[in-house]
Amino acid sequence: MSKSRTPxxxxxxxxxxxxxxxxxxxxxxxxxxxxxxxxRVNDAVRELGYVVDLGASRLRSRKTQLVGVVVPDLTNPMxxxxxxxxxxxxxxDDYDLVVVSARNDTExxxxxxxxxxxxxxxxxxxxPCDGAFAERLPTGFFAPVVLADRIPDAAxxxxxxxxxxxxxxxxxxxxxxxxxxDCLIVGSxxxxxxxxxxxxxxxxxxxxxxxxxxxxxxxxxxxxxxLEERLRCRPLPGALFSLxxxxxxxxxxxxxxxxxSVPGDLAFASFDDMEWxxxxxxGITAVRQPIEEMAEQAWALLLRRMTGSAxxxxxxxxxxxxxxxGSTLRSPLEEAGNTKLGGEKWKLQDEPYSxx
Amino acid sequence: MSKSRTPxxxxxxxxxxxxxxxxxxxxxxxxxxxxxxxxRVNDAVRELGYVVDLGASRLRSRKTQLVGVVVPDLTNPMxxxxxxxxxxxxxxDDYDLVVVSARNDTExxxxxxxxxxxxxxxxxxxxPCDGAFAERLPTGFFAPVVLADRIPDAAxxxxxxxxxxxxxxxxxxxxxxxxxxDCLIVGSxxxxxxxxxxxxxxxxxxxxxxxxxxxxxxxxxxxxxxLEERLRCRPLPGALFSLxxxxxxxxxxxxxxxxxSVPGDLAFASFDDMEWxxxxxxGITAVRQPIEEMAEQAWALLLRRMTGSAxxxxxxxxxxxxxxxGSTLRSPLEEAGNTKLGGEKWKLQDEPYSxx
DNA sequence: AGCTTACAATAAAACGTTTCACCAGAATTT
DNA sequence: AAATTCTGGTGAAACGTTTTATTGTAAGCT
Numbered sequence: 001m002s003k004s005r006t007p008x009x010x011x012x013x014x015x016x017x018x019x020x021x022x023x024x025x026x027x028x029x030x031x032x033x034x035x036x037x038x039x040r041v042n043d044a045v046r047e048l049g050y051v052v053d054l055g056a057s058r059l060r061s062r063k064t065q066l067v068g069v070v071v072p073d074l075t076n077p078m079x080x081x082x083x084x085x086x087x088x089x090x091x092x093d094d095y096d097l098v099v100v101s102a103r104n105d106t107e108x109x110x111x112x113x114x115x116x117x118x119x120x121x122x123x124x125x126x127x128p129c130d131g132a133f134a135e136r137l138p139t140g141f142f143a144p145v146v147l148a149d150r151i152p153d154a155a156x157x158x159x160x161x162x163x164x165x166x167x168x169x170x171x172x173x174x175x176x177x178x179x180x181x182d183c184l185i186v187g188s189x190x191x192x193x194x195x196x197x198x199x200x201x202x203x204x205x206x207x208x209x210x211x212x213x214x215x216x217x218x219x220x221x222x223x224x225x226x227l228e229e230r231l232r233c234r235p236l237p238g239a240l241f242s243l244x245x246x247x248x249x250x251x252x253x254x255x256x257x258x259x260x261s262v263p264g265d266l267a268f269a270s271f272d273d274m275e276w277x278x279x280x281x282x283g284i285t286a287v288r289q290p291i292e293e294m295a296e297q298a299w300a301l302l303l304r305r306m307t308g309s310a311x312x313x314x315x316x317x318x319x320x321x322x323x324x325x326g327s328t329l330r331s332p333l334e335e336a337g338n339t340k341l342g343g344e345k346w347k348l349q350d351e352p353y354s355x356x
Numbered sequence: 357m358s359k360s361r362t363p364x365x366x367x368x369x370x371x372x373x374x375x376x377x378x379x380x381x382x383x384x385x386x387x388x389x390x391x392x393x394x395x396r397v398n399d400a401v402r403e404l405g406y407v408v409d410l411g412a413s414r415l416r417s418r419k420t421q422l423v424g425v426v427v428p429d430l431t432n433p434m435x436x437x438x439x440x441x442x443x444x445x446x447x448x449d450d451y452d453l454v455v456v457s458a459r460n461d462t463e464x465x466x467x468x469x470x471x472x473x474x475x476x477x478x479x480x481x482x483x484p485c486d487g488a489f490a491e492r493l494p495t496g497f498f499a500p501v502v503l504a505d506r507i508p509d510a511a512x513x514x515x516x517x518x519x520x521x522x523x524x525x526x527x528x529x530x531x532x533x534x535x536x537x538d539c540l541i542v543g544s545x546x547x548x549x550x551x552x553x554x555x556x557x558x559x560x561x562x563x564x565x566x567x568x569x570x571x572x573x574x575x576x577x578x579x580x581x582x583l584e585e586r587l588r589c590r591p592l593p594g595a596l597f598s599l600x601x602x603x604x605x606x607x608x609x610x611x612x613x614x615x616x617s618v619p620g621d622l623a624f625a626s627f628d629d630m631e632w633x634x635x636x637x638x639g640i641t642a643v644r645q646p647i648e649e650m651a652e653q654a655w656a657l658l659l660r661r662m663t664g665s666a667x668x669x670x671x672x673x674x675x676x677x678x679x680x681x682g683s684t685l686r687s688p689l690e691e692a693g694n695t696k697l698g699g700e701k702w703k704l705q706d707e708p709y710s711x712x
Numbered sequence: 713a714g715c716t717t718a719c720a721a722t723a724a725a726a727c728g729t730t731t732c733a734c735c736a737g738a739a740t741t742t
Numbered sequence: 743a744a745a746t747t748c749t750g751g752t753g754a755a756a757c758g759t760t761t762t763a764t765t766g767t768a769a770g771c772t
Contacts, residue, residue: 006476006496008728019752024730032750049495054474055411056728059757074440077433084430084457096471099455101443115452118410120362139405140362252635276632279608364758375722380760388720412758415727 007048016044027052054096058120065095067302068116070109070126074101076245078272078291079127082148085295086125093303095122102129104218110136117141123302128152130191144305148298151193158305159315160297161194164271167287167320168198169205171241171269174285175328176209180238180267185213186227186251187243198243198271212237216247228254236260239267239328248272252284267328282326290318363404372400383408410452414476421451423658424472426465426482430457432601434628434647435483438504441651442481449659451478458485460574466492473497479658484508486547500661504654507549514661515671516653517550520627523643523676524554525561527597527625530641531684532565536594536623541569542583542607543599554599554627568593572603584610592616595623595684604628608640623684638682646674 009027013020018037025033026041044050058064069086071079083099090097098119102109106129116124117138124145126133134154137145146158175183185202187195190213202211214230216223231254240255242248248270255262262268262282270277273288297316365383369376374393381389382397400406414420425442427435439455446453454475458465462485472480473494480501482489490510493501502514531539541558543551546569558567570586572579587610596611598604604626611618618624618638626633629644653672 006498009730010728020729021731021752021754022750025751028730034750037751051470051473051494053415053476053728055476056415056757057730059409059412059415059759060728060730062730062757074443075433075437077431077436080433080436081431087430087457088459096454096475097456098452100453101440103444114407117407119452120409120411138407142362249631256635256637274632275605276630276635279612279632280636281612366758376759377722377724377761378720381721384760390720393721409758412727413760415729416758416760418727418760 007050008053009050012041012044012048012050015048016040064120064122066119066121067095067097067123067125067306068119068121069097069099070102070112070116070124070128071099072102072104072109072127072129074099077274078245078289081291082127082295085292086299089296089299093299104129106130106132106136109133114138123306125298125302131193144302146298146302146305148294149194151197156313158301158313160294160301161315161317162289162294162320163317164194164197164320165201165204167322168201168241168243168271170322171271171285171287172202172205172209172211173207174322174324175239175241175267175269176205176207178267178328178330180209182235182237183209183211183239183241184230184237185211185241185243186247187213187215188218188223188247189215192244195243202241209239216250218246224250224254227251228258231255231258231260236266239269241269241271243271245272245274248274262327263330267330269328273323277323278325282329283323285325285328286323288321288323290320293318363406364409365406368397368400368404368406371404372396420476420478422475422477423451423453423479423481423662424475424477425453425455426458426468426472426480426484427455428458428460428465428483428485430455433630434601434645437647438483438651441648442655445652445655449655460485462486462488462492465489470494479662481654481658487549500658502654502658502661504650505550507553512669514657514669516650516657517671517673518645518650518676519673520550520553520676521557521560523678524557524597524599524627526678527627527641527643528558528561528565528567529563530678530680531595531597531623531625532561532563534623534684534686536565538593539565539567539595539597540586540593541567541597541599542603543569543571544574544579544603545571548600551599558597565595572606574602580606580610583607584614587611587614587616592622595625597625597627599627601628601630604630618683619686623686625684629679633679634681638685639679641681641684642679644677644679646676649674 009020009023013023016023016037018041022033022037023041026038027045054064058066067090069083071083074080074083087097087099098116098121100112100116102112109129113136121143123143126145126147127149128147131151131153133147133152134156144158146160148160149162151159151161172183183202183206185199187199190196190199199213214227216227227250240251242251252268255268260266262284269285271287273286277284277286297318301314301316365376365379369379372379372393374397378389378393379397382394383401414422423446425439427439430436430439443453443455454472454477456468456472458468465485469492477499479499482501482503483505484503487507487509489503489508490512500514502516504516505518507515507517528539539558539562541555543555546552546555555569570583572583583606596607598607608624611624616622618640625641627643629642633640633642653674657670657672
């Protein structure tokens, strides 16, 4: 007799011998309900294994605890960690997340945004593929949007990012101070704002050191080719600074393949600190981004908007930390003091990035 | 005058001068609609930027293109990659994913499952925290469920996993064949099925080699402590084989901290091949799991069930590949042939895991 | 011309909720 | 005791869709 279907509020009401309105009141903690009725309802809920239908609930109440998250690539550990933190925070505030990856493709990003809109989320957190994000946001989207990590061309969004320029500048200053005279800067694409900011930071900070930029694209075999050619070409630059995660992986592998030793043949530093960078010998000097903090701030920002706070869009920049390791310490003498894992650590505070 | 709200199908109907039913018919590609009306509707849709409300749509049509995905930890690159692949495949079939991470906590997993149920998904793909998953599945959940990677205690689920035992056995056989006589096996917890299977595989394959198991838990400082103590204790085992990703990271770091050299002081191998394992020198011998293929199979399995195929639950095992690298090649002579990245590679086919 | 068939479009019901207006009875005030 | 205010509960409308049944009209048959 029991219809084998997921139980509805009506079935709960029937079983408890009350009206559906009462069930709804109990479930939503409305105060005007007697303890006796509440118990009967709760019993029925438990016996039936009833769980509210959020779709129907949202439809009627016009309020939803759902936020969309769009990242360029979920397999990038930075973004994965960002999403994971976000998800935890959302849960604490009783929100759900629908997460999508744009796979580094602006078309796909636009498509995903449209799709996410169909769920009528209460808000959106996006790490955009590129600066032209605003054009891809569907027209007539009224929920608040917080952007993270990358800066859009158009203003008007809440924004949370790191201080790419100064942090990259600190690495440049470090290399400069070590006496390196030529530095090859490698990055995926200057069309990505943080790569661009890092490159500008390097240029601003390099004093006696000559710097030169090489763009190798995202997943671009051609770019990888060009990088290899450059690395086989003499004279080598004294140092190499890679501006993003994908590029670092590619560059480091290429160097090993060619047989270049770090820092013997050239020094090496990376923007983005990955776990393996302190496992290789020598460890790799890197900029560590406060990715969890970025997620926290993004969530805080969005939550504020979702709960109705108006006001001008805000922009926040977070401080990065610099991890100096063996890969940029040329002489054996210098290196000796830094064989321990972790290496020297600069936590940049009030007087950041001052050359040593 | 225009109500600044997200447009509904009614507004589209009004603007196009037709009924809402007609709009719905056009949008869902029903054949019985004249080209003229279709054009008018499409125009109105475009002008208003209308996007269907999936919640309302599902509510009425009782069919949803939503599937839930639950993984133990999104920051684990294996799982991140699993999710990313899944998301891509789902998109191709026009499904949406709601992804949640259980953060290695069975309580949280149960909670997330209940929450996901409130969205009325058409199906579920789960990498369970532990074997007792079935108990945490909400009662009265009728959508098909596919489990991946880890084996539940209770039967009755479609299941896709890798051949943990034979693959781990292959590593053990390799070490045995190299002449190592003592091997310390380190893993997070035998309560996780694949760790258990790997340990059993090692025991079955070790012939002359003596093996010993050490469980260090998940995020357990105490376990890490015990591991360190063992590594400071003489005599060292000839080899160390770490059975999962987290443990490998912890172990490798501990060895470096203590100052043990690989493979000089002891050989080292890992279950789970991470990108950095071919970047360190020497490279680390590892079992590589076909994680994308696992996602593909999981999706195929679920899709079959969602489109109505009945029948007994199926279990599928995928083959792992073994990457032999410098970390298990003791003599300099042997090592010489393997300094290149990538090392020796066993793609295990018909005659898998036979000791060399 | 009359009668059926086919077609295109619509009105209205339904999906599972929440909310609003309302109601009966009890408790309080006058 | 009558009038008022609470109190705890309910019926019914509404949310934005899809679907079913129905209508009106045009076309095809004798």
